[in-house]
Amino acid sequence: MSQHLVLSFIGDDKPGLVERLSATVVEHQGNWLESKMSHLANKFAGILVVSVPLEQKDALIHALQDDEKLGLHIRVESGDVLETDNTLVSLSVVGNDRPGIVREVSQVLHSLMVNVTSLSTDCEPAPMSSEMLFKTDMELSVPSDVSLEALELALEKISSDLMVEWPKD
Template structure:
């Protein structure tokens, strides 16, 4: 029988770091089912879902805990009943302001919507003379919530908010 668990990683990046982590997993007969790893200014962060034979779990977790090149956090998987959902992807544009990410994610949380991925940045737009906020979101939208309900709710966050690609 195989066991699945998730790890998060963070630390200073250096050559072969991801390969070393993958080699450790492989040495115990494990494999990465899903991974999302990003580098940002010489830092490495990521999340990895691992599947491994149950007789190797303890040894792999112990080696991961002692992998000194990165801060590794182990999150054991629990069986969870998932509601029906549809994956949606869209972009948001708005004048930048303090708290906009908090307000958007707060609204999504209130509605029980799971954020799968969110990337955002701010950019000075000389034509407007202001900083603008841009975000790309991928969400698990519960089937009982319509696109219109989602859009109406998000538009309450800010008068200047514009949503594209939601359909």
């Protein structure tokens, strides 16, 4: 029997962080399942899901919380895999950058009971001007009673410059 653990972590970015983290997981018979990691403002931050045998769980958690050995501040939560009949979709939203845009988009998603399963944001200059564009790539879990057209219309109502882009097949 095994347990899923969800790790969130941050530390000063330097070579070897992923190697030390992965070695610690393997030393406790853990299996690295999925992760998202990024260099942000000279910090290395991420989230990771591992599966570990129940008899190794406590030892792994203790080893992961050794900040000095790993060079990371790690928080560990037990996780479960939930089944749902929601539709999983990917989409991008692009518009002129302004304060509050993430809040506006997330309010629309919440009003439709759409769950964000993955979110990545970026700001970059528009190709033909010096205006900054906000772009978010999202993976969403959409309830079966919400149409994708309704989701798109609700997001585009936020402002006239906001565009919803569905990935091309």
